[in-house]
Amino acid sequence: MWSRRLGRLRPVGCGVEELRRRRRERERRFLALRKARREQQLVSKRLLRDDAPEGAGEGCVVAILGEAEVQQFLRLAQRGTEEKERERALVSLRRGLQHPETQQTFIRLEGSMRILVGLLTSNQALLQLEAARCLHELSHSEQSVVAEACLPATSYLLTYLSGHSSDFIELCLYTLGNLIVESEAVRRQLLPQGIVPALAACIQSPHVAVLEALGYALSQLLQAKEAPEKIIPSILGSTLPQHMLQLLQPGPKLNPGVAVEFAWCLHYIICSQVNNALLISHGALSTLGLLLLDLAGAVQRTEDAGLELLACPVLRCLSNLLTEAAVETVGGQMQLRDERVMAALFILLQFFLQKQPSLLPEGLWLLNNLTANCPSFCTSLLSLHLIEPLLKLLPVSNVVSIMVLTVLCNVAEKGPAYCQQLWPGPLLPSLLNTLAFSDTEVVGQSLELLHLLFLYQPEAIQAFLQQSGLKALERHQEEAQLQDRVHALCWTALHG
């Protein structure tokens, strides 16, 4: 069911040592990437390479082409007498362009881009394809000057989006996506050149590969720093949102690779907070809610390879949308007040716990936004017996603990009818455990919960005292951030 690419994410046939090595390498990469993300330097690019270099093994080094060679290949491609010869020249150029130095040589050569654009728009289909591949290689450069050298080609890349050759369109889209992310100058040109209407027309393509590529290009456009002011308004004004939501509808036609891209697109739009009410009016909440149910179903059927890639943006979209005032007016809460959403969310939380614990906070974020102002969802949490599973998440990390405790407070603050279902039960022993944590915020949240429990379910106080609760409290009485609350609770416990 998942795309051919996702299916190959897990290494096969590796020894234990190799797996360990890969994991260490991965962790190191992860730390570097998190740093990049923090500094807003995270640039993702996608590169389609159709064939491995002839006779090349794993450690193949791409040969750097000098100026004379680049010139020669260009000349041959442009003026060669035999078609095969011209193609071969372009292929050689394309391979050379895999190397950053060759890219620099190419862009510094006068007239090189003009020749390439000429080949891109020629009547020879295979030359056109190879020229587009050369451009694609250039688009992968990490130097914005190389991306900017490709500016003369963008109007043609956009024109070809309304063609019919799906492989070619796919290539143009990935190239555009890469250029977009690399240079603001490129984006400044693409917008007046009509990239938004071009994408809006192209999204009606029936080809899955084209749609996935389009989603990628759009997601890069939406991440631009100027997107909230300059890009997202025109995207919202086009037919793109409706089409995106359509491509996210669960059902037999849902393609996971495509859905992943557009879910991320939606996330970038929503968290920019430009006009989320519009998305809600297009039914975003119910589409995403149904998709969430679908994902939980996939987990249950263990068709879950790579599922977290789609679950993450869906959770984010739902959580952020729920904060919109429009939700109430449109009756959005009603749309989403479906108990199955709660069930689905917990199935996903269990899945995260096993496969991707770093996504637990994202799931709990949604849980908070579902329960904060909604007695119905709080009731579901109780009636579906989800308190105990929730408590099992406490030991995972401080961030997770705080969020779990916050959700429990959401439930407890609704009054006696709710607290009566929280105690007797496993809650009190868990709270006594968290009071032993060293993190001030975790303890602080536990104190808030205790306060609500004592207030609405005073019978719990006795049990608290019997289980050495006072001692657990007193441990924190010197802590500046906690003392007032500790003293208040001690007083309540003793004078009930």
Add this chain to the structure above:
Amino acid sequence: MQLPPALRTRLAGGPGAAEPLPVERDPAAGAAPFRFAARLVRFPREHEFFEDGDVQRHLYLQDVLSQVAEAPERPRVPEFTCQVAGCCQVFDALEDYEHHYHTLHRNVCSFCRRAFPSGHLLDAHILEWHDSLFQLLSERQDMYQCLVEGCTEKFKTSKARKDHLVRLHLYPADFRFDKPQKGRGWHTAAEAPGDHREPSEGEAMEVCSEPAAPSPAPAGGRWTYSHRIPSTICFGQGASRGFKSTKKSSKHH
């Protein structure tokens, strides 16, 4: 983390909300020193909360990169020739043929045999080059439509339209799919010969697979050309040689 078995059943069941338990708040709940208040949480774009998920998204994209590099080669098939009359291009892979067909044979003007990358550009071309009514109307009103999809501006002349494309849409001044017509008036295939045949290597798309004898233009619309072409005439690279006119093909900057 054990989930109650009833959860599975509930997920499979129908939509519906739980009947909420009665809510009854005591003001003492929010009294100092306690400060909890249930509230919706919203995270903006760059919030560090998104760090982990964003990094995973990045790794996914990069992983795809390395996997596509290992993708198997496209299957090769025994050589075959393009089936469109008059085209003798040869292929050994289906994807190559698909692209060739869409490039050269799909959006072809039946009057002058020019090929266009999209139906949209072809329609504009037919209207502006081969429609006499268009010519008449354009004397009185703005008829030249902007080529950018989504832009509804119209202009009196094709030059004005080009200026608009360059100034507003930042198109290149030598955009290949907006060539000016040579000579005045409108063309049918009968008037065409010798005029816009500029087949050459690496040139714009407007290469024609042209027979020796032009056929009369149809009443309207386009049909696929079906004249028998003598086997000695071959289009593609060879054609340009066969049709080299005595005057030099115009230099393109």
